[in-house]
Amino acid sequence: MSTQPNELSEQPGAAIRAGLRCLQLDGAIFLRAEFTAPWAYETPSCEQVMRLMKARGQRVVLFHIFTEGSCRIRLERGGTIEDFSAGDIVIFPSGDQHTVGYPSVDGAVPIQQLWPPQPWGLMPLMTHGGGGARTAMVCGYLLSDDAPFNPVLESLPPMIKVRPSGGPLARWVEASVDYALHATDRRAGDDPLLRRLPELLVTECLCDFAARRPPEETGWLAALSDPTVGRALGLMHRQPAHPWALQELARRAATSRSVLDERFRTLLGRAPMAYLTAWRLQLAARELRTTTASLAEVAGAVGYASEASFSKAFKRHVGVSPGEWRSR
Template identity: 45%
Template sequence: MIETPDRLIEQPAESQSEDRQDLLLDVLSQVRLSGSIFLLGEYRAPWALDPPEAADMARLLAGGSRRLILFHIVQEGSFQVSARGMKVEGKAGDLIVLPHGDQHLMGNPAFSGAIPMAELVPPPPWQSLPVVRIDGGGETTRIVCGYLTCEQLLFNVFLKRLPPVFSVRPRPGAPTEWMQACFTYALNESAHAVQGKRLLMARLPELLFVEALRLYSEQKSADMGWLAAVSDPVLGRALSLIHAEPTKKWSNEELARCAATSRSVLDERFRKLLGQSPMRYLTEWRMQLATDLLRDRNMKLLAVAERCGYGSEEAFSRAFHRCLGVSPARWRESALSANGLPASH
C-alpha cells in the first residue's frame, strides 16, 4: 500500500482543535472524578510550604485513595511550585495542577525554610475550610487548594503522560470569568454551605479540572503522549475513529485504511507517541467502557460484552481478565461492595 503524505491528510487547525476537544471530553466522561476544595492559603512573602507526601495527603483527604489530583487556584499574588524537579510559576488567575498528586514544595520567592503543612493545619474533620497563614511581612498571595480522586483510572493513557505539574491561564472572556466565579463561590460558601450547596462544591473541582485539561491541550504542544497523538494528522484521525465506533470489529488494516495511511506507519506512530499498538489502545478503551457498564448490577454480562464490541461473554471475559487480572463478575462485586451496594438482587 502506498503511504499517504501527511500534507494531503492534514486537517485545518480549527477542525483539529474541535476533534481534540471532543476526544478529551470522551475520555474524561469515562473517568469517575470526585473531590473538594480543602484549604485556603493566605501568605505574605517570604514564605514556603511543604505539603505532606502523596500517600499521607491521600490518607488525609481521601481515605487513602490510590490516585490523587491536586490543584492550586491563584487568587492573588504569585508563587512557585516544584515537583519532581519541574518548577512552574503561578500568578493571579492561574490554575496550577499536579495531575499525579506528587510531593511538592510551594513558596515565594523560594523554597528555603519550608514549613510542613501539618504544623499549620488542624487535624480533620473540619467544620469549615481551614485557613493557613504565613506572615513574612511582604507581598500577599492568596490560594485556594483543592483535590480530585479517580474512583477507577484504568484508561489513563492521557493522564499518565501529563507532566508532574503544569499551570494554565484562561484567556480573557467567559472562561476567566467562570473560573473567577468558582473562586468567589468557594470562598464565600465554604464555611456555611447547606447540603445542596455542598453537592455543588463537590462538582467545582471536577469542572475546574476539565477546564484545566482543555486549556492545557490548547496552550501546550507535546512531542509525545496523548496530546501529541490527537494533534498528529494520522493518529488524530485514527483515535477519532476508535472513539466514535469502539464496538466495530477493527483490524490494523481497516483502521489504517480509514485513517488514510499504511498499517506500518499507523503502528509505528502509535508505539512512538502512545507506547502501545493500535489494538492495545482499542482494548484498553473498551475495558474502560466495560468498567462503567459493570457498575449497573442489572446489566447482564452478555449485554456488557456486546456494548464493548465482543461477540460473546467468553471472549469479553478473557479480554477483561488479561487487562485487569480478575473476571468481570469479580470486578463488579468488588466495585459495588466498595460503594455499599449489593452485587445482585
C-alpha cells in the same frame, strides 16, 4: 484519498473530556490559604495525602488557584521551578510532592504543621508567614478510581501551569471559586454543583493546557494532533463497539496498515488494536462500576461478541474478573 468530516483528527479537548468521563472522579475545593512573605511549605507524598484525607482511590489530582499575590513552586520530582501569580492555576495530575513559597521555597515547613485543627468546617482557612507581601489561594483535589487504563492522566506532565489570561476560562474560574467560597451553608454532598465543580475546573483547565501546549514528539496529546493517528483515535473513541480491524482503520484514516501501525507504536508505544482493547476495557470498567447493566450488555457495548470473550480479555488486562471489579 478523501476523509469524511466526522473522521477528522480527534480534537484534544473532546478527547480529554471523553477520557475523564471514563473515570470515577470525586473531589472538593476544600481549603483557603493566606500567606505573608516570607513563607514556604512542603507537601507530603501522594500516598500520605490520601491517608491524611482518609481518601479512597488510587490517584489524587491536586490543584491550587491563586487569587492574590505571587509564589514559586518547586516540583520535588526533577526539581522543576515555576513562578505563579494571581489568576494562575497549577495542577498536579499525580499528586506529586512539591514545595510552595515566596519569595523563595527555602526553609519550607511541612504543610501538616499549618493545617487548621480538625474537625474542619466547610472551608477552613490556613495562614502562615512573616507579615510581608500577601499571597492567597484556594486548594482542591480530585480522587480517581483504580482504572485499568486512562490515556489522559497517563499522558500529562507532573505539574501543569494554566494561565487563563482574562478570557472565558478566567471568568468561569473566578465565578466558580466565588461560588465555592460563598457556599458556606451547604456541603458538597447536598449541592450537585459543588460536587461537580472540581471535576469541571480540572477538565476545562486541562483542555486549555492541551490547546496551548507546544508540539510534542510523542505521547497521547501528540497522537491526537497527528493527521493519521488522530483520525484513527477519533474513530475508536466515537465507535468503540464497531468491529474494527487494522485494515479498515487504516483505510478510513487514509493510510496503509504498516504506516498506521508504525505511527501508533512511535507515538503511543503500542499497536492500534492494543490501544483499542485498552480503551474498550476502560469504558467497560466504568460501566461496571456505575451501572447495573449485565455483563453481556457491557460486553456488547464495547465491541465483544460474547460475555465469555469479554470476561477473558478483562481478567487478562485488569487482573480480576468483571464481577470482582464490580464488587470492589
